[in-house]
Amino acid sequence: xxxxxxxxxxxxxxxxxxxxxxxxxxxxxxxxxxxxxxxxxxxxxxxxxxxxxxxxxxxxxxxxxxxxxxxxxxxxxxxxxxxxxxxxxxxxxxxxxxxxxxxxxxxxxxxxxxxxxxxxxxxxxxxxxxxxxxxxxxxxxxxxxxxxxxxxxxxxxxxxxxxxxxxxxxxxxxxxxxxxxxxxxxxxxxxxxxxxxxxxxxxxxxxxxxxxxxxxxxxxxxxxxxxxxxxxxxxxxxxxxxxxxxxxxxxxxxxxxxxxxxxxxxxxxxxxxxxxxxxxxxxxxxxxxxxxxxxxxxxxxxxxxxxxxxxxxxxxxxxxxxxxxxxxxxxxxxxxxxxxxxxxxxxxxxxxxxxxxxxxxxxxxxxxxxxxxxxxxxxxxxxxxxxxxxxxxxxxxxxxxxxxxxxxxxxxxxxxxxxxxxxxxxxxxxxxxxxxxxxxxxxxxxxxxxxxxxxxxxxxxxxxxxxxxxxxxxxxxxxxxxxxxxxxxxxxxxxxxxxxxxxxxxxxxxxxxxxxxxxxxxxxxxxxxxxxxxxxxxxxxxxxxxxxxxxxxxxxxxxxxxxxxxxxxxxxxxxxxxxxxxxxxxxxxxxxxxxxxxxxxxxxxxxxxxxxxxxxxxxxxxxxxxxxxxxxxxxxxxxxxxxx
RNA sequence: GCGCCCGUAGCUCAGCUGGAUAGAGCAUUUGGCUUCGAACCAAAGGGUCGGGAGUUCGAAUCUCUCCGGGCGCGCCA
Numbered sequence: 001x002x003x004x005x006x007x008x009x010x011x012x013x014x015x016x017x018x019x020x021x022x023x024x025x026x027x028x029x030x031x032x033x034x035x036x037x038x039x040x041x042x043x044x045x046x047x048x049x050x051x052x053x054x055x056x057x058x059x060x061x062x063x064x065x066x067x068x069x070x071x072x073x074x075x076x077x078x079x080x081x082x083x084x085x086x087x088x089x090x091x092x093x094x095x096x097x098x099x100x101x102x103x104x105x106x107x108x109x110x111x112x113x114x115x116x117x118x119x120x121x122x123x124x125x126x127x128x129x130x131x132x133x134x135x136x137x138x139x140x141x142x143x144x145x146x147x148x149x150x151x152x153x154x155x156x157x158x159x160x161x162x163x164x165x166x167x168x169x170x171x172x173x174x175x176x177x178x179x180x181x182x183x184x185x186x187x188x189x190x191x192x193x194x195x196x197x198x199x200x201x202x203x204x205x206x207x208x209x210x211x212x213x214x215x216x217x218x219x220x221x222x223x224x225x226x227x228x229x230x231x232x233x234x235x236x237x238x239x240x241x242x243x244x245x246x247x248x249x250x251x252x253x254x255x256x257x258x259x260x261x262x263x264x265x266x267x268x269x270x271x272x273x274x275x276x277x278x279x280x281x282x283x284x285x286x287x288x289x290x291x292x293x294x295x296x297x298x299x300x301x302x303x304x305x306x307x308x309x310x311x312x313x314x315x316x317x318x319x320x321x322x323x324x325x326x327x328x329x330x331x332x333x334x335x336x337x338x339x340x341x342x343x344x345x346x347x348x349x350x351x352x353x354x355x356x357x358x359x360x361x362x363x364x365x366x367x368x369x370x371x372x373x374x375x376x377x378x379x380x381x382x383x384x385x386x387x388x389x390x391x392x393x394x395x396x397x398x399x400x401x402x403x404x405x406x407x408x409x410x411x412x413x414x415x416x417x418x419x420x421x422x423x424x425x426x427x428x429x430x431x432x433x434x435x436x437x438x439x440x441x442x443x444x445x446x447x448x449x450x451x452x453x454x455x456x457x458x459x460x461x462x463x464x465x466x467x468x469x470x471x472x473x474x475x476x477x478x479x480x481x482x483x484x485x486x487x488x489x490x491x492x493x494x495x496x497x498x499x500x501x502x503x504x505x506x507x508x509x510x511x512x513x514x515x516x517x518x519x520x521x522x523x524x525x526x527x528x529x530x531x532x533x534x535x536x537x538x539x540x541x542x543x544x545x546x547x548x549x550x551x552x553x554x555x556x557x558x559x560x561x562x563x564x565x566x567x568x569x570x571x572x573x574x575x576x577x578x579x580x581x582x583x584x585x586x587x588x589x590x591x592x593x594x595x596x597x598x599x600x601x602x603x604x605x606x607x608x609x610x611x612x613x614x615x616x617x618x619x620x621x622x623x624x625x626x627x628x629x630x631x632x633x634x635x636x637x638x639x640x641x642x643x644x
Numbered sequence: 645g646c647g648c649c650c651g652u653a654g655c656u657c658a659g660c661u662g663g664a665u666a667g668a669g670c671a672u673u674u675g676g677c678u679u680c681g682a683a684c685c686a687a688a689g690g691g692u693c694g695g696g697a698g699u700u701c702g703a704a705u706c707u708c709u710c711c712g713g714g715c716g717c718g719c720c721a
Contacts, residue, residue, distance in 0.1 A: 030660080030663070030664095031660085032664075033663090033664055033665080034664080034665090037664075041663090041664090043662095043663065046662095046663075046701075046702085049701080050700085050701080055701090056701065079664080080663085080664050081663085081664080081701065081702075082701085083663080083664075121721085158721075161721060162720075162721060163721075288719090289719075291719090292719060299647085303717085306718085306719055308719090309719040310719060311719075313719085315718090315719075315720085315721090316720075316721050319721095374648080374649070374715070374716085375715060375716060376716085377647090377648065377649095377715090377716070378647080378648085378716055378717060379716095379721095403648095403649095405649075405650090405714090405715085406715085408714095429713080429714090430714090432715095457683070461681085461683080477683090488657080488658090488669095489656095489657070489658095490657085490658080492649060492650070493649095493650080493657075494649085494650075494714070494715090496656090498656085501656070501670085504669090504670080505683055506669090506670085506683055506684090507668090507669040507670060507683095508656095508657090508658095508668065508669040508670085509669085509683085511683055512669095512683065512684085514683085515681085515683050515684075516683095516684090518681080518683095519680075519681060519684085520680095522680070522681065523680045523681095524680095525680095526680060527680085530680095572660090573660090576660065579661095580660085580661080582660095584657095584658075585658095585660070588658060588659090588660095588668085589660095591668080591669090592668090595668090598684060598685065599684095599685070599686090601680070602684075602685050602686090603685085603686095605679070605680065606680060607679095607680045608679065608680070643681090644681095644683075
């Protein structure tokens with residue numbers, strides 16, 4: 001649909017250019033609410049009628065007669081208050097769709113796109129909130145790559161931050177453990193989850209301990225002593241656990257830039273210099289911020305943001321401005337890199353301050369997406385203002401904060417977790433996840449639960465499958481269920497997490513989509529078993545001898561056409577999802593496509609159809625739908641098992 | 645106080661940048677497995693789109709206002 005829309009847009013623009021005052025952007029299509037109203041509709045007459053104070057219907061009539069015949073369009077009609085409805089040439093469209101199987105008409109727009117996501121503090125196990133971040137970020141990466149963009153997936157590691165320091169403090173001061181003791185701890189990320197909560201509670205109760213924590217923080221920032229070594233150990237080991245967790249949902253990264261490298265390579269000094277040079281920050285002489293370097297904020301006259309404290313240390317925002325500059329290649333510096341892990345043949349690189357001769361480079365994107373929850377909107381805005389203050393207007397315009405709402409816990413989930421509800425919070429509709437309080441659903445626990453439920457279903461339905469296949473299938477189903485669950489909500493929707501809802505495998509869920517794909521695959525597998533025709537052979541037959549749809553009986557033609565046009569909208573949906581950063585669009589689209597597939601093959605048998613003509617059409621319609629569905633699922637990171 | 649977000653069916657949510665009769669899933673009721681897989685399909689009931697005003701050919705969608713809920717606004721990260 002994307003292809004024919006672009007073609008029609010260009011052609012209509014050409015024809016009407018002399019007759020009406022229209023810009024190319026005015027020509028837009030909507031999909032009519034009912035199939036009998038056509039395949040595409042022009043709303044152009046409404047806009048023109050308004051400007052020229054004419055009757056929209058009359059404008060539509062005149063416009064339609066000017067348009068004459070359009071390529072690929074069988075007929076047009078004026079309808080409703082002034083729509084021009086287009087009915088496509090079904091056979092030509094069918095043939096074009098079959099020829100285009102497995103391809104996209106989308107084209108890249110950027111030199112290089114950087115997507116930063118996940119970014120979990122490496123001091124405890126990942127939880128459901130982190131899963132939402134990664135699902136959104138990884139889906140964005142997949143969609144951009146589908147569009148043909150060169151994409152770098154970055155996962156920023158704050159390995160010297162206070163959260164890591166808290167855990168180091170816990171080991172050293174509360175548990176009196178040495179670095180050597182840590183190797184013996186199993187499920188290290190879960191262990192630290194509890195320790196972090198205990199430490200946070202203890203530090204709150206005993207302010208006197210703050211001094212010791214500050215000491216540890218300094219040592220960690222300079223990589224000195226046992227604390228420094230322990231911070232490196234904790235952050236690396238937790239990071240490996242995070243990567244393993246995210247691998248379970250199919251997320252991968254190209255590079256892991258570390259806070260420690262930023263400190264060691266003094267990225268901030270360079271940025272500080274520039275900020276001062278450009279007058280973007282000034283030294284406050286008096287008032288409450290005396291002695292601090294501050295940045296004035298747009299919109300808020302009376303406010304200034306502290307970038308460098310009076311003690312000379314840089315704040316979080318300041319570091320983030322420097323880091324954002326690096327992402328755009330504006331810092332004139334880069335990290336060194338060394339391999340951190342291998343993932344299915346691809347190396348995941350980690351930044352280091354230690355020079356090497358590898359010649360590997362990252363960063364320097366022409367567009368940057370930061371996937372961070374909405375609570376950081378204000379700070380993200382300040383970071384972009386920092387770029388603007390340095391006169392990097394173009395980069396500021398291409399810095400996108402991909403914000404999304406948090407995942408909270410329903411009262412029922414709280415009960416299932418055995419969590420106690422704080423006094424005064426009894427009436428709340430939801431409870432915020434908090435790593436500091438150790439309150440939340442750990443990602444691996446949820447995935448384990450999903451897998452266990454999936455395993456029970458698989459074992460019930462396919463008892464004869466080998467054990468390893470059952471396990472693998474359960475993992476695929478768990479991943480599908482989770483990824484769809486995280487994508488089906490719009491990003492501004494607060495997800496109030498409920499186990500029953502998240503663990504459902506029926507209705508609008510990942511497993512429903514997977515089941516549809518499995519059944520479609522099954523039809524083609526049986527076709528090969530019974531008739532020796534492979535999927536590839538069906539595809540080739542469709543490309544070379546596309547069957548005609550126009551000869552079908554009316555009802556069947558309508559149903560086949562409905563499924564075909566729906567399955568032709570992947571490009572449009574991907575583009576729309578990227579532009580709006582709203583992958584619920586893609587999710588809903590894939591779900592609708594599955595509903596249409598299930599309805600279609602339920603109504604029209606393929607393998608047992610004796611009429612060769614009917615069979616050929618049905619086979620090709622399903623071939624096309626299968627092709628699109630499998631790709632849509634892949635974009636969402638949802639795998640398709642062989643059986644389920 | 646200022647900024648941002650949310651309010652749509654009993655519940656959980658969509659609603660394609662202002663379009664034609666507001667849609668899904670769950671739950672409820674009913675029907676369908678001897679056929680390419682029932683994690684499915686077919687059908688039914690269920691709505692003052694938080695309230696009010698405005699903009700116009702046309703509003704769930706845009707503007708204003710009020711009500712209810714959430715999140716931000718630190719010499720923390």
